[in-house]
Amino acid sequence: MSSLPSQSNDEIFSKVSVGISSCLLGERVRFDGGHKNNAYIVKTLGEFFEFKQFCPEVAIGLGIPRETIRLVLRGDETRCVGTKNPELDVTEKLLDIGEAQSHWLAELSGYIFKKDSPSCGMERVKVYRGEMPERKGVGLYASVVKKNFPHLPVEEEGRLGDAHLRENFVKRVYIYDRWRLLENSNAKAKGYVEFHAQHKLIYMSHSQSKTRELGQLVAKISDATVESFKKDYIALVTNILAKPATRKNHVNVLQHIQGYLKRELDKDDKKELNETIEQYRLGLLPLIVPITILKHHFRKCPSEYIENSYYMQPHPSELMLRNVL
Numbered sequence: 455m456s457s458l459p460s461q462s463n464d465e466i467f468s469k470v471s472v473g474i475s476s477c478l479l480g481e482r483v484r485f486d487g488g489h490k491n492n493a494y495i496v497k498t499l500g501e502f503f504e505f506k507q508f509c510p511e512v513a514i515g516l517g518i519p520r521e522t523i524r525l526v527l528r529g530d531e532t533r534c535v536g537t538k539n540p541e542l543d544v545t546e547k548l549l550d551i552g553e554a555q556s557h558w559l560a561e562l563s564g565y566i567f568k569k570d571s572p573s574c575g576m577e578r579v580k581v582y583r584g585e586m587p588e589r590k591g592v593g594l595y596a597s598v599v600k601k602n603f604p605h606l607p608v609e610e611e612g613r614l615g616d617a618h619l620r621e622n623f624v625k626r627v628y629i630y631d632r633w634r635l636l637e638n639s640n641a642k643a644k645g646y647v648e649f650h651a652q653h654k655l656i657y658m659s660h661s662q663s664k665t666r667e668l669g670q671l672v673a674k675i676s677d678a679t680v681e682s683f684k685k686d687y688i689a690l691v692t693n694i695l696a697k698p699a700t701r702k703n704h705v706n707v708l709q710h711i712q713g714y715l716k717r718e719l720d721k722d723d724k725k726e727l728n729e730t731i732e733q734y735r736l737g738l739l740p741l742i743v744p745i746t747i748l749k750h751h752f753r754k755c756p757s758e759y760i761e762n763s764y765y766m767q768p769h770p771s772e773l774m775l776r777n778v779l
């Protein structure tokens with residue numbers, strides 16, 4: 455977990471605890487004794503995430519190698535049974551093993567699941583009625599994790615190949631990590647007001663109207679209402695961040711930030727910044743370019759609000775997540 459909730463544009467990020475399906479780390483735990491090593495996850499994200507791996511099928515004693523299992527519909531109920539031997543029913547075992555992991559799952563700030571798995575798949579897992587599958591299921595272990603930790607950022611390795619989903623997941627992991635740090639510090643209302651100020655520009659890049667709703671929640675917080683505030687706030691933040699930020703909203707945020715420099719920049723600097731934001735709006739430049747120019751100006755003309763905001767540095771620069779947005 456990050457050690458400090460405060461921010462500067464050149465923050466050093468500490469390693470964050472993230473759960474993961476063991477096979478994605480190259481562990482030979484699959485039904486056929488193989489693995490699904492994912493080089494990006496292991497080599498790149500592994501520099502910044504401290505992975506806590508878990509294989510639910512091995513944990514319930516299915517062994518390696520093992521018969522494959524799949525989700526089937528029996529009436530309205532989804533069961534997880536052997537592909538060849540439908541008498542092998544591991545539904546309860548997979549659900550129970552998920553429930554039994556809460557002690558370490560509660561310490562995580564994110565989870566990466568293996569896609570398509572009847573145990574680990576996060577969404578669109580095949581569910582069979584007869585021999586006809588429909589992609590509408592959730593792996594049983596993953597379903598318990600999602601139910602018990604509804605605000606935990608979760609993603610599948612396949613979706614991490616998409617630049618927007620990847621950036622959004624990593625950003626959510628760091629935000630959730632700071633949120634847990636704040637909650638665990640028994641912070642008073644003031645701490646939550648500061649948290650909101652640090653993240654408001656990020657929320658705005660996702661939804662201006664929902665950010666206004668959040669602002670109304672924050673305006674009413676007092677030390678006496680912190681507990682109920684926390685539930686409402688994190689639920690709305692989860693909702694806001696569920697979909698990646700849009701280019702249009704980023705442009706609004708960049709222009710909003712630019713407003714903090716209106717007295718500081720000369721004519722040429724203003725023109726360059728305007729042109730850069732416009733080129734980003736048109737898709738001719740990636741987001742990192744206007745952000746780099748803004749950072750440069752704020753180094754010379756600091757603003758406390760912008761310096762404390764995570765918008766310009768939501769995750770480690772080395773991940774280069776905004777170079778392709």
Ligand code: SF4
Nearest residue numbers: 475476477509568574
């Ligand atoms: S997808 Fe999940 S259950 Fe299957 S091998 Fe990987 S970790 Fe184990």
